[in-house]
Amino acid sequence: MASPGRPEEPEPIDxxxxxxxxxxxxxxxxxxxxxxxxxxxxxxxxxxxxGKPSGCATRTIRTGGSAARSSANA
Incomplete structure (x- = not known):
């Protein structure tokens, strides 16, 4: 933050x-x-x-101590 009366310096460009x-x-x-x-x-x-599932269309999601199946498209 610039002090009163002094312009703020621009951020350096990366x-x-x-x-x-x-x-x-x-x-x-x-x-x-x-x-x-x-x-x-x-x-x-x-x-x-x-036209066949790739094998990664479904995945197991672990929540708490249980596992639930979920479709990747859902």
Missing amino acids: HEGAAARESMNRRAHFVEISIQQAMRRREFDDLPGA
């Missing part, structure tokens, strides 16, 4: 962190576009096990 976030955002965008294009080309249609 250029390395900003650059890393920008790089990560660009990579995520590239990956997302690549996946969408592959889906349009129907490259994922004939994968082994297509």
Whole structure:
């Protein structure tokens, strides 16, 4: 907090962190576009096990001393 009559100094800019976030955002965008294009080309249609549960569709949630089954989609 600045004292009366003195302007508050701006926070230093984290250029390395900003650059890393920008790089990560660009990579995520590239990956997302690549996946969408592959889906349009129907490259994922004939994968082994297509249409079957992956095995991680349900998980066990431990609450207190008991365990409850929960669907990942719920």
